[in-house]
Amino acid sequence: MAEQGSYVTFPSANKAGPGCGMLFGDPKICPLGLIVIHEWWGMNDQIKTEGAMMAKDGNFTVLVPDYYRGKVADDREEAGHLMAGLDWSGALLDTSAAAEFLKQKGCSEVGVTGFCLGGALSFAAAVKCPQIKASVPFYGIPSPEVADLSKIQIPIQAHFAEKDEFVGFSAPVDYEPLREKLVAAGVKLEFYTYNVSHAFTNHAGPNYDAEATKLSFSRVYAFMKKNLKNE
DSSP, X not given: OOOSOEEEEEOOOSTXXXXXXXXXXXXXXXXXXXXXXXXXXXXXXXXXXXXXXHHHHHTOEEEEEOTTTTOOOXXXXXXXXXXXXXXXXXXXXXXXXXXXXXXXXXXXXXXXEEETHHHHHHHHHHHHOTTEEEEEEESOOOOTTTOOGGGOOSOEEEEEETXXXXXXXXXXXXHHHHHHHHHHTXXXXXXXXXXXXXXXXXXXXXXXXXXXXXXXXXHHHHHHHHHSOOO
16 A cells, blocks of 8 residues: 555646646655656556655655546556546646646656656656656657657656567667657657566566666656756
């Protein structure tokens, strides 16, 4: 189960209405804000636990938005259905709103990270959400219709799995061309791959790899502290 956090709501321009999610940490103690975006499952206990851990270990104030607004998938079929039905433009409005919420709470600057669906949204937010000052996507790439990633103007640290079989979304055949595209566009980029499978940071899933998770998260913490202003 997730460590103690607070359920919060915040205004959003999303036509679905106000955003919501779980807040971990105190901006008065941890002024760096971090949005942690869930996988295609929704805001389940796993992502809440991960958000709480990142807040504690990284010294961030973390907001885990609930992009499905209360819906949580229990199997891959339902998760795929929820992800397919996601309004990506609305989700990006929620991300901007989440960043504004953290800043109003007292965070100095806000970064974003996310996994699977959340990784793709983290990439897109780097283009579409000016409130976001640094982005760390994990194993997820948005479609070109959602965002043109060559237009990214903020620092990016990307994490992918070398054994990822999610072709069309996060497999090596997808992320290698993306890396070349970002480098060619002059994006300020750190790009890491690991000899593991998709969703390797999900401690509740079959592909969890503790060593790769520890290493990747240490990189996330250092990257955010380097690129977010603590003032």
